[in-house]
C-alpha cells in the first residue's frame with residue numbers, strides 16, 4: 001500500500017504531541033506509577049517511530065488507542081531491570097550463565113541486615129579503633145577448613161592471580177601439563193600465570209606426570225609448586241598424577257611452598273553420597289598444603305568470592321600485596337559468606353539449608369514427585385498428552401564434579417501444535433523466564449533445579465505456551 005504526500009501530512013499532524021500524551025489520562029497514570037524519565041523516553045520513542053513510519057509511507061495504525069498501547073508496552077519494558085530472576089530448568093545446579101549458587105535464606109537476610117545500615121566492616125568493636133574486613137569470615141573459615149589462616153577476595157580467579165603475583169613474581173612456578181586448563185570465561189592457567197608475572201615451568205605430559213618430573217624441575221629460581229583442579233575436563237585411560245601428599249612432602253623437603261587451586265572447593269565429604277572424585281577442602285588441608293584457593297559460588301553454595309586458605313606465613317604476605325585491595329571483597333558478599341559458613345557448622349544443616357547442596361543431593365524420588373506434579377497439572381489443564389515425567393541425568397555444572405552423574409527426572413514435553421523451538425522460546429520469554437533444554441524434538445525441564453516456590457509459575461507458563469498458542 002502506498003500513501004500519498006497529502007495523506008502523509010494529514011497523518012503526521014494527527015499525531016499527538018509529547019505534552020498532550022503526558023497530560024492525558026494515560027500519561028498521568030504512567031507518571032504516577034513509573035519514573036518520569038522512563039515515561040518521557042517511551043512517549044518520545046514511540047511518537048518518533050510513528051513519525052518515521054508515516055514519512056516512509058509505510059502503513060501504520062496511528063490512532064490514539066494504538067499509540068497508547070505501544071507506549072504502555074514500552075514503559076513496562078523500559079522499567080524492567082536488565083538483571084532479573086529466572087527459573088533454571090536445565091538441571092545444572094551450578095550454572096555459571098544463570099548466576100551459579102543460590103543463596104540460603106539466612107545468607108540473604110544477613111545481606112539485608114548488614115547493608116541496610118552501618119556496620120563494623122573495618123572497625124574493631126573491642127578496641128574502638130580501625131579494624132580489618134578480613135577478620136569477619138576468618139574464624140568460621142579456619143574452624144571449618146582446619147587451615148591456619150584464611151581470607152576471601154573477589155573471586156577465585158583473583159585469588160590465584162594474587163597468590164601467584166605475591167609468591168612467584170619473576171620466579172618459576174612448576175605446574176603439570178595435564179593441569180594447564182581453561183576454565184571458561186577466559187581463565188586459562190598459562191594466561192593467569194603470565195598476568196601474575198610468574199614464569200611457568202611446565203612439566204610432565206598431558207596424560208602422565210611423575211614425582212620425578214617435579215623433582216627435576218626444581219632449581220634456585222623455583223618459587224612455587226602449583227596444582228590446578230582439572231575442573232570440567234578429565235583425562236582417562238593411561239594416566240598418572242602425583243598425589244597431593246607426595247607434593248607437599250616434596251615441597252617441605254625442598255622448602256618450596258605448594259599451592260592448590262581447587263576450583264570448586266567442597267566443604268563437606270561427598271563420599272557418603274557416592275561421590276568419590278572430589279576431595280574436600282579439609283582433606284587437602286590435612287595433606288599439608290601451604291596455600292589453597294577455591295570459589296565461593298560453586299559447590300560451597302555461597303556468593304561470588306575466592307577463598308584463600310593455608311599457612312599463616314604465606315597468607316600474611318598475600319594479604320599485604322597492594323593488589324589485594326584491588327580485588328577485595330565487599331560487605332554484601334562478606335555478610336552472605338559469613339552466614340553461609342555458619343550453615344556449615346553443622347553438616348546435616350548445610351545439606352538441608354544450602355540450596356546448592358540441597359539440589360545436588362536431593363533424592364530422585366523427591367525430584368520425581370516434582371516432575372510428576374507439573375506434568376499432571378499441565379495435562380489436566382490442557383488436555384495435552386504431549387507431556388510426561390521421564391528419567392534423565394543432571395550435572396553439577398560450574399566445572400564441578402565433571403564425572404558425577406546425578407539421576408534425575410525431567411518434565412518432557414513433545415509439543416504437537418508448535419515446534420519445540422517455539423515452545424523453548426515462549427518459556428524463555430515468559431514474565432519469569434524459564435530456561436529449559438531441547439533434546440531432539442522434546443523440551444526437557446529438569447525438576448532438580450525447579451524450586452518448590454517456582455512450580456506454579458512453571459505450570460502456568462507451560463499451560464499458556466501449549467494451549468492458546470499466543471506468542472508471548
Ligand SMILES: *Cc1c(COP(=O)(O)O)cnc(C)c1O
Nearest residue numbers: 155156157183229231263295399
Ligand atoms: C572456577 C575455577 C576458577 C575460577 O573461579 P572464579 O571464582 O569463577 O573466579 C579457577 N580455577 C579453577 C580450577 C576453577 O574451577
